Amino acid sequence: MSGPTTRATPLAPESRAAALREMAREPLDVLVIGGGVVGAGAALDAATRGLRVGLVEARDYASGTSSRSSKLVHGGLRYLEQLDFGLVREALRERSLILNRLAPHLARPVPFLYPLQHRVWERFYVGSGVLLYDTMGGRHGVPTHRHLTRRQALREFPSLRKDALVGAIKYYDGQVDDARHTMMLARTAAHYGAWCATSTRVTGFLREGDRVSGARVLDLETGERLEIRARQTINAAGVWTDEIQEMVGGRGQINVRASKGVHIVVPRDRIHAESGIIARTEKSVLFIIPWGESWLIGTTDTDWALDLAHPAASRSDVDYLLEHANRLLKTPLTHEDVVGVYAGLRPLLSGESDDTSQLSREHAVVSPVAGLVMVAGGKYTTYRVMAKDAVDAVSHSFSRKVPASCTETIPLVGAEGYTALWNQREQLAAESGLHPGRVEHLLGRYGSLVGELLALLEERPDLAEPLADAPLYLRVEAYYAALAEGALHLDDILTRRTRISIDTPDRGVATAEEIAALVAPVLGWDDGQVKDEVEHYRARVAAELDSQQQPDDRTADAARLGAPDVRTADRG
Structure with a gap:
């Protein structure tokens, strides 16, 4: 295949289980709580400084704030009117890094x-x-x-x-696809050695005297409870910051x-x-x-x-x-x-x-108790600065000198060689048999990792077909989401690895069965689990549509909560 297509460490189903085992086996240097853009960024920052890092996320990468933004990387034009020049200057610098060096794909x-x-x-x-x-x-x-x-x-x-x-x-x-960008951040962190596990909820902290020494976690896929010890813990839980603060006795210096x-x-x-x-x-x-x-x-x-x-x-x-x-x-x-x-x-x-x-879009980094650093606030565009500041805060506690952050020079997986492949897209189309428009679509979502998908198409030509009820996407994209992008549930694929949940008028209901059957072998689902995943997704869509007919927040919230979360421990 033409061009410098690259490979990266996959976020495979088996790598999640391995990550949990490794995190529980011996103490980490840094445990990051939260798989949003700041948490994934902190895991990458710490890993590229040579630290032993683990990341845990209660649901899916970007399943909270980081998949529900305006999809912009921007300086914040309106903050100029508030005379917040420092925030705008910082955000514009980060915008330039994201567009040109870190994630041009x-x-x-x-x-x-x-x-x-x-x-x-x-x-x-x-x-x-x-x-x-x-x-x-x-x-x-x-x-x-x-x-x-x-x-x-x-x-x-x-x-x-x-x-x-x-x-x-x-x-x-x-402009950026926020959910894919956050997932790619986590995948890049894994590529540099971070252990990453979704569906892993923090239930409490481990203590040595007054010091936080790690966390107790619940594996929502298996029900197993684990203890993860860490010299330092970073809480990047976003809107859940106050809940995490309550786990250390309610002592918090950040109010979100x-x-x-x-x-x-x-x-x-x-x-x-x-x-x-x-x-x-x-x-x-x-x-x-x-x-x-x-x-x-x-x-x-x-x-x-x-x-x-x-x-x-x-x-x-x-x-x-x-x-x-x-x-x-x-x-x-x-x-x-x-x-x-x-x-x-x-x-x-x-x-x-x-x-x-x-309210301020500035961020804050504080340490309410020894061994725990909290980072909150900020905006999507400045995630890298927030992550750097959080790792800077924990790095002072190590006996050895921790190198300075280098993430402004670390492209995300898929970025290296992207421009060359974009220039060669006609050749890629001719060699793969895909329409040039399809190749452009894939390059804009996978960058130089496109070679991994094209290799799958050589093995399984049936994956080159569009999804029957979501023809913007090829079947290989759903398959690859489960194989290499950390998707554990149907909702992860329809809502965040793709945007079928908002790209199609039926919110992805019609294509749910096709995708569930496609990824079942990868995720080890039997017929009962396939049916369960489809039913949960359809119930979620029905609850959201119901909430959107309600007159106010309280009634909308009650309607949305009519559908249980697909992650095991949340099921009704």
């Missing part, structure tokens, strides 16, 4: 229009801000901004209402408030445009973002004090997004246009404000 520039409603002062005011944004970001990875007349803006975004703007400013940010952000997904043909849109609302910021064959529209920003694992979107959330989008769109969207909805929780550091949209 997963992230790419995306254009936005900022519609202007006032002719002179607003163009000067917003234009100055965007100029500063470009200047702070440097000329790395994205084109610079341009001022547009109304006619030029409508040419870029024909679906805009003419009375919604007098002109616009076009600028660029970065959960803010719910809801996004809806509509088909690409419902909005005719070449760029996205960013606009102000009275409560937050509205994004209309191109996303493959769809558009993402978000987000809400409201306090949430209900179930953390499965935040629910209510009908009022969807109404809010449709109403604000329709203020801009020439042809209004309706509920019938919505093919997907997802809700996520931002872990915001509590401050003086009662308004979650005003």
Whole structure:
């Protein structure tokens, strides 16, 4: 096969069991709690400093906040207005690293229009801000901004209402599939020696006097209870930070408030445009973002004090997004246009404000008790800095000198050789027999690991067929998710390894059986387990659809909790 296709340590079903055995066998240098972007980043940071590292996650990689974002890597244009220059500068530097060095196969520039409603002062005011944004970001990875007349803006975004703007400013940010990026971070950490195990819930801490010396965990797949000893423990549990703090007696220096952000997904043909849109609302910021064959529209920003694992979107959330989008769109969207909805929780550091949209996106690293470091706050784009700061905090306790962080020079698996393969995509298509568009799709999800999938197709040509009811994806992608990407359940594949749960109008219900049967041999499922997985997934979708018809958060939460979690210990 042409090109420098690479291989990486797989997150295989058997490697999870091996990781748990190894973590329990002898003390770790660092145990990381939480498989979101910060936890996976911390595991990679510690492993690449030569530390013996383990990572445990109660559900799946990115199953919380890190799979439910706006899918952007950005500096945060609105934080300039809050004069938070340090955060913006830091985030723009990280954006450049992600786009150019760390994950060019997963992230790419995306254009936005900022519609202007006032002719002179607003163009000067917003234009100055965007100029500063470009200047702070440097000329790395994205084109610079341009001022547009109304006619030029409508040419870029024909679906805009003419009375919604007098002109616009076009600028660029970065876009990433957050769930795949987080999983690839974990896989990169494993590649560098970290032991990683999902479906592993922390139930308490081990203590030596007043010092935390590791954690007690429950394997949710087998019911086995284990003790993992570690010289240092990093809690990167995001919105679950307070729960972890309670396990050490409630002594905590971080207070996290959960803010719910809801996004809806509509088909690409419902909005005719070449760029996205960013606009102000009275409560937050509205994004209309191109996303493959769809558009993402978000987000809400409201306090949430209900179930953390499965935040629910209510009908009022969807109404809010449709109403604000329709203020801009020439042809209004309706509920019938919505093919997907997802809700996520931002872990915001509590401050003086009662308004979650005003709480800090800065992060904090503290040590409430010896042996335990907590990291919380921040934003997706700055995960690497948060991870570095957390590992810096634990590194001081080791008797030997721990090397400085090197993750700004460590590309994620699949990044090395990606550009060359992209240039050779026509050859790859000819050699594999796949359509060039399919090869581009695979390169944008796997990078130079595409060779592993193409090798599977040589062994099993049937995997080259599209999924019958989700034809955006090939059967090999579902198979590979179980074989090498750490997926343990049907939900992991439909929701995070692929985006079938929001990419298809039926939320993936029709394709559930096909995928379950396809991965059953890899995951060791018998017919009963296949049926169980499909039933759990369908129940989850039904509960989410029910919640989206409820009028408010409380009733939506009750409806969503009608479906039990598929992980064993959560089943009703």
